[in-house]
Amino acid sequence: MSIDAWDEIRTAYHVARLGTVSGAAEVLGVHHATVIRHIDALEKRLGTKLFQRHARGYTATEAGQDLMQVAQATDDQFTQLASRLKGRGDSVTGELVVTSIESLSPLLSPVLAEFQMANPGVTVRFVTGDRVFRLEYGEAHVAIRAGTAPNEPDNVVQRYATVQIALYASRKYLGDRVLPIPEDELPNEKFMGYENMDSRAPFYRWMEDKVPRHNIVMRGSDGRSLKHAIRAGIGLGFMQTWEASQYEDLVQVVEPKPEWAAPLWLVTHVDLHRTAKVQAILAHLKAAADSWTLV
Amino acid sequence: MSIDAWDEIRTAYHVARLGTVSGAAEVLGVHHATVIRHIDALEKRLGTKLFQRHARGYTATEAGQDLMQVAQATDDQFTQLASRLKGRGDSVTGELVVTSIESLSPLLSPVLAEFQMANPGVTVRFVTGDRVFRLEYGEAHVAIRAGTAPNEPDNVVQRYATVQIALYASRKYLGDRVLPIPEDELPNEKFMGYENMDSRAPFYRWMEDKVPRHNIVMRGSDGRSLKHAIRAGIGLGFMQTWEASQYEDLVQVVEPKPEWAAPLWLVTHVDLHRTAKVQAILAHLKAAADSWTLV
DNA sequence: ACAATTCTGTTCATGAGTGCACATCACAAA
DNA sequence: TTTGTGATGTGCACTCATGAACAGAATTGT
Numbered sequence: 001m002s003i004d005a006w007d008e009i010r011t012a013y014h015v016a017r018l019g020t021v022s023g024a025a026e027v028l029g030v031h032h033a034t035v036i037r038h039i040d041a042l043e044k045r046l047g048t049k050l051f052q053r054h055a056r057g058y059t060a061t062e063a064g065q066d067l068m069q070v071a072q073a074t075d076d077q078f079t080q081l082a083s084r085l086k087g088r089g090d091s092v093t094g095e096l097v098v099t100s101i102e103s104l105s106p107l108l109s110p111v112l113a114e115f116q117m118a119n120p121g122v123t124v125r126f127v128t129g130d131r132v133f134r135l136e137y138g139e140a141h142v143a144i145r146a147g148t149a150p151n152e153p154d155n156v157v158q159r160y161a162t163v164q165i166a167l168y169a170s171r172k173y174l175g176d177r178v179l180p181i182p183e184d185e186l187p188n189e190k191f192m193g194y195e196n197m198d199s200r201a202p203f204y205r206w207m208e209d210k211v212p213r214h215n216i217v218m219r220g221s222d223g224r225s226l227k228h229a230i231r232a233g234i235g236l237g238f239m240q241t242w243e244a245s246q247y248e249d250l251v252q253v254v255e256p257k258p259e260w261a262a263p264l265w266l267v268t269h270v271d272l273h274r275t276a277k278v279q280a281i282l283a284h285l286k287a288a289a290d291s292w293t294l295v
Numbered sequence: 296m297s298i299d300a301w302d303e304i305r306t307a308y309h310v311a312r313l314g315t316v317s318g319a320a321e322v323l324g325v326h327h328a329t330v331i332r333h334i335d336a337l338e339k340r341l342g343t344k345l346f347q348r349h350a351r352g353y354t355a356t357e358a359g360q361d362l363m364q365v366a367q368a369t370d371d372q373f374t375q376l377a378s379r380l381k382g383r384g385d386s387v388t389g390e391l392v393v394t395s396i397e398s399l400s401p402l403l404s405p406v407l408a409e410f411q412m413a414n415p416g417v418t419v420r421f422v423t424g425d426r427v428f429r430l431e432y433g434e435a436h437v438a439i440r441a442g443t444a445p446n447e448p449d450n451v452v453q454r455y456a457t458v459q460i461a462l463y464a465s466r467k468y469l470g471d472r473v474l475p476i477p478e479d480e481l482p483n484e485k486f487m488g489y490e491n492m493d494s495r496a497p498f499y500r501w502m503e504d505k506v507p508r509h510n511i512v513m514r515g516s517d518g519r520s521l522k523h524a525i526r527a528g529i530g531l532g533f534m535q536t537w538e539a540s541q542y543e544d545l546v547q548v549v550e551p552k553p554e555w556a557a558p559l560w561l562v563t564h565v566d567l568h569r570t571a572k573v574q575a576i577l578a579h580l581k582a583a584a585d586s587w588t589l590v
Numbered sequence: 591a592c593a594a595t596t597c598t599g600t601t602c603a604t605g606a607g608t609g610c611a612c613a614t615c616a617c618a619a620a
Numbered sequence: 621t622t623t624g625t626g627a628t629g630t631g632c633a634c635t636c637a638t639g640a641a642c643a644g645a646a647t648t649g650t
Contacts, residue, residue: 003373004323006301022627028299031609036629046377048384049566053449054431055616055627061433061567062389063380070376074369078298081365082341085358089343094357136349138356153645154348271344272356317597326639331599350597350646448615 005045011038012050013071016064020057092277093121099133100126100144103223104264106243107163108144111288115281122277135269141278143267144285147201150265156273158282160264161289164241165203167254172233174251181253187211190235192218192226203238203260242292300340306333307345308366311359315352387572388416394428395421395439398518399559401538402458403439406583410576417572430564436573438562439580442496445560451568453577455559456584459536460498462549467528469546476548482506485530487513487521498533498555537587 003009014024015035025032039058043050050064060068088094100108105128116124133139135155150157167186181189191211193204207216217235220226230237236253238260244250266285272278298304309319310330320327334353338345345359355363383389395403400423411419428434430450445452462481476484486506488499502511512530515521525532531548533555539545561580567573 002370003377004305006305006369006373009373010299010301020627021629032628033610033630034608037607046380046384048380049570052431052433052564052566053628054429055614056432057627059433063383066379066383067376070372074301074372075297077365077369078301078304081362082298084361085341085343088358088361134349136347137351138347138354269347271347275344315597316599327597328599328640329638332637348598350644352597 003045005042008038008042008045009067009071010075011035012042012064013068013075015039015051015058016060016068017072019059023057090276091121092119092280094277095123095125096142096277096281097125097127097140098142098144098281099140100128101146102128103240104128104144104146104163107240111285114288115284118284119280135267135272138269141268141272142281142285145265145267146262149263150267152267154270155267156270158266160266160285161292163262163264164256165238165260165262166241166244166252166256167236168230168239168244168250169236169253170231170233170249171251172249173230173235174253179251179253180255183254186236186254187215190215190217192216192220192229192235192237194219194221194226201262203257206257206260207238298340300337303333303337303340304362304366305370306330307337307359308363308370310334310346310353311355311363312367314354318352385571386416387414387575389418389572390420391417391437391572391576392420392422392435393437393439393576394435395423396441397423398535399423399439399441399458400518402535403580406580409583410579413579414575430562430567433564436563436567437576437580440560440562441557444558445562447562449565450562451565453561455561455580456587458557458559459551460533460555460557461536461539461547461551462531463525463534463539463545464531464548465526465528465544466546467544468525468530469548474546474548475550478549481531481549482510485510485512487511487515487524487530487532489514489516489521496557498552501552501555502533 011024011028011034014027015021018024018027021035021039022032025035028035039051046063048063049061050067051058051060098108098112105126109126112124112126116122127133127140133143135141135143136152144160146163169189173190187210189211191207193207193216218226218229220229226237227239227243229235230239231247231249239250241252241256244252266282268278268282306319306323306329309322310316313319313322316327316330316334320330323330334346341358343358344356345362346353346355393403393407400421404421407419407421411417422428422435428438430436430438431447439455441458464484468485482505484506486502488502488511510530513521513524515524521532522534522538524530525534526542526544534545536547536551539547561577563573563577
């Protein structure tokens with residue numbers, strides 16, 4: 001059975017500490033009648049006299065002194081807690097959880113690593129997965145979403161960068177073909193796509209639209225395996241321009257189309273958005289985006 | 296700067312523990328609106344978000360988890376305190392401070408020692424002194440007072456035993472005198488008295504009245520030295536009958552007079568009177584008095 | 591797909607707790 | 621002795637925190 005009158009204990013603590021009801025009332029910022037009532041209620045609740053009353057003030061009994069010691073410790077702990085929380089709100093320390101779809105991982109990882117090195121006090125956790133991590137359940141501080149603008153309530157959404165998408169193939173696949181390949185001949189090429197058909201990404205809808213089923217020769221569930229397949233020369237596949245540019249053996253078969261481009265969104269929960277830590281990572285992400293050449 | 300909203304912390308603790316406002320409200324026995332208000336107020340006070348709100352409930356942020364740990368410890372300590380105080384009210388343990396005038400020390404000491412052996416958990420402190428120890432300042436649990444009935448407020452006074460006083464002398468002083476000495480010849484004898492003249496004890500007023508100054512040959516500040524002086528044969532002196540009867544060499548010169556008798560009073564502070572410890576010592580003192588043969 | 595349940599969040603009337611004023615008492619100083 | 625100060629204690633008016641009711645939203649069960 002726990003005590004459900006912490007404020008009364010706090011009142012009793014100050015009375016025991018100062019020795020008088022009036023003094024405690026002044027410190028607590030309440031009327032001395034309130035202090036007396038708190039003491040009476042607490043003694044009734046505990047079934048023990050905590051103080052001996054006399055005209056010069058209240059002196060604590062053994063029980064009262066015991067309570068004072070416990071309350072003293074509590075007061076110290078609460079004070080420490082308060083300063084700790086105040087400091088935490090203004091400084092970037094502790095855990096920082098960032099989530100995004102898996103395909104943005106190679107883009108974001110170095111930025112996050114950079115952020116961690118700039119803020120040694122913070123532990124960055126970068127979680128990716130097929131399921132959407134929900135900010136409102138505290139699963140992450142920041143989410144980088146792609147596609148249509150998310151409009152969940154209680155989430156603050158900011159426009160971020162835009163990822164350009166183009167069609168790539170390896171030199172091995174192309175051989176000595178002349179580029180560019182005319183657009184109306186593209187459906188005859190072999191393609192690769194994602195495992196889950198319900199991907200609403202515009203470039204995949206373009207592919208499902210234009211390319212006959214039998215020419216989609218491979219599907220993968222993650223971007224890494226698709227990338228390897230393209231480089232192995234199985235066929236054409238969509239890639240982000242910045243990622244493809246890192247590989248010498250990949251050739252841009254079709255230039256990025258505006259309708260393929262995927263907008264990115266920075267999403268944070270409203271309860272965490274104003275904290276220094278979240279603001280810091282947002283600023284860092286934006287600064288990194290400025291140095292990107294995605295177009 | 297300490298926190299002055301312990302109840303709000305308690306509320307937040309239960310919210311963090313249970314995960315929902317409704318659940319916390321039920322445990323706390325308050326309306327869920329109250330819980331929401333407490334959380335909002337506490338977050339505003341601390342300047343930090345403690346929870347992320349969503350339709351399924353509240354999940355604690357890092358700050359909230361920190362608070363929960365501290366509050367958990369506090370709750371444990373308060374629970375322990377409560378059970379400790381409850382036990383203390385019903386059991387006779389800890390310190391027991393008894394005060395009386397110094398002259399009652401030989402009468403009470405063995406009784407208190409007996410009480411301590413019957414209650415091993417208690418530490419008896421028997422304080423005597425010329426100054427009156429005040430119960431209302433918590434200086435003692437029980438006082439044994441002599442003389443006129445004390446009527447301090449907030450003190451509960453009970454009639455105790457009556458100490459009989461008589462005039463004694465040693466055989467050495469009396470020699471082969473025939474007893475009793477006629478009352479009108481008593482002023483010619485040598486007397487001993489207390490140092491402080493303002494003693495309002497009736498037998499001393501009798502002495503100051505009847506005996507001329509030059510026959511009061513010695514004054515002492517404590518009973519022990521007077522007792523030794525009487526046994527050494529310096530003169531006559533007042534003693535309590537029960538104490539004098541323990542010494543073979545002392546002779547009762549004048550029988551105890553009713554007007555010399557000193558009534559004893561058991562005095563306790565009203566705030567402590569109902570505790571088991573005080574009740575136990577009072578019962579023990581009364582039982583000891585029943586076995587006395589003071590008359 | 592729809593209903594039921596279970597949360598949060600807000601508004602408004604009410605009552606418990608608070609503040610005020612005054613009485614009382616004890617101690618100290620003039 | 622008297623006066624002044626500073627403490628506890630108590631009745632009364634009032635305010636603020638609380639509780640009730642309702643609305644909205646999301647999840648769960650059928």
